[in-house]
Amino acid sequence: MSRIQSVFATLKAQGKKALIPYITAGDPHPDQTVPLLHALVEAGADMIELGVPFSDPMADGPVIQRASERALVHKMGLRKVLAMVKAFRATNQTTPIVLMGYANPIEAMGSTQFVALAKEAGVDGVLTVDYPPEECEVFNQELAGADIDSIFLLSPTTEPSRTELIVKQATGFLYYVSLKGVTGAANLDIVEVKKRVTEIRQQTSLPIGVGFGVKDAATAREVAAIADAVVVGSRMVLAIESANADNLIANVQTLTKELRTAIDSV
Numbered sequence: 258m259s260r261i262q263s264v265f266a267t268l269k270a271q272g273k274k275a276l277i278p279y280i281t282a283g284d285p286h287p288d289q290t291v292p293l294l295h296a297l298v299e300a301g302a303d304m305i306e307l308g309v310p311f312s313d314p315m316a317d318g319p320v321i322q323r324a325s326e327r328a329l330v331h332k333m334g335l336r337k338v339l340a341m342v343k344a345f346r347a348t349n350q351t352t353p354i355v356l357m358g359y360a361n362p363i364e365a366m367g368s369t370q371f372v373a374l375a376k377e378a379g380v381d382g383v384l385t386v387d388y389p390p391e392e393c394e395v396f397n398q399e400l401a402g403a404d405i406d407s408i409f410l411l412s413p414t415t416e417p418s419r420t421e422l423i424v425k426q427a428t429g430f431l432y433y434v435s436l437k438g439v440t441g442a443a444n445l446d447i448v449e450v451k452k453r454v455t456e457i458r459q460q461t462s463l464p465i466g467v468g469f470g471v472k473d474a475a476t477a478r479e480v481a482a483i484a485d486a487v488v489v490g491s492r493m494v495l496a497i498e499s500a501n502a503d504n505l506i507a508n509v510q511t512l513t514k515e516l517r518t519a520i521d522s523v
Contacts, residue, residue: 435471
């Protein structure tokens with residue numbers, strides 16, 4: 258059982274839902290990423306999505322685009338991201354880390370080498386936004402051979418036939434994008450989200466996380482009532498963007514604790 262599967266199993270036995278915050282590796286500075294990872298765990302995160310900065314994103318809204326730009330100023334790349342995961346693992350062997358990013362850096366490194374280095378670093382899952390299921394079967398087999406989960410996105414426009422194709426390859430959990438558009442783009446329609454999550458559950462037993470539209474504790478609570486996990490990206494990155502060196506950790510932990518309390522109230 259992978260770390261991701263273990264976390265979901267434990268939370269399910271406790272009647273709880275997972276909180277999965279997202280931060281961009283290297284934002285606001287590479288030296289602060291590992292301390293931020295530990296701070297998120299201390300404040301109540303169950304697993305963490307660590308964004309791999311990329312210059313030409315497709316799914317990221319302006320908030321996360323700015324985070325990538327700040328990170329890229331410091332020459333952040335995939336190898337440095339993996340080194341951060343390895344540094345985090347030196348004192349944390351339990352909290353799952355999911356890398357979220359795009360195919361280009363993986364292709365540049367070579368998928369076989371990437372998987373080997375990701376396993377060595379302690380990565381638990383990989384979500385590659387622009388790897389369609391038709392084109393990443395070999396990559397998924399490599400991930401599976403390294404006991405790394407392959408996470409896929411589902412959207413409001415994903416047809417049942419395509420959902421069937423995706424769930425055959427997905428492991429760990431499924432990430433349902435709660436709105437049409439990029440991260441942080443609009444207010445989520447909780448009724449529509451509930452309808453779609455219910456439909457997806459008819460096709461898979463995998464846990465379902467919901468993200469892209471969780472802006473505060475109130476929406477986190479609504480999503481937790483429907484999904485197995487609440488993913489918070491743009492709002493978490495805003496907490497980083499609005500901080501300075503003195504209150505960075507406090508900003509992030511305050512938000513995480515608010516989200517944790519709201520989710521646990523369900």
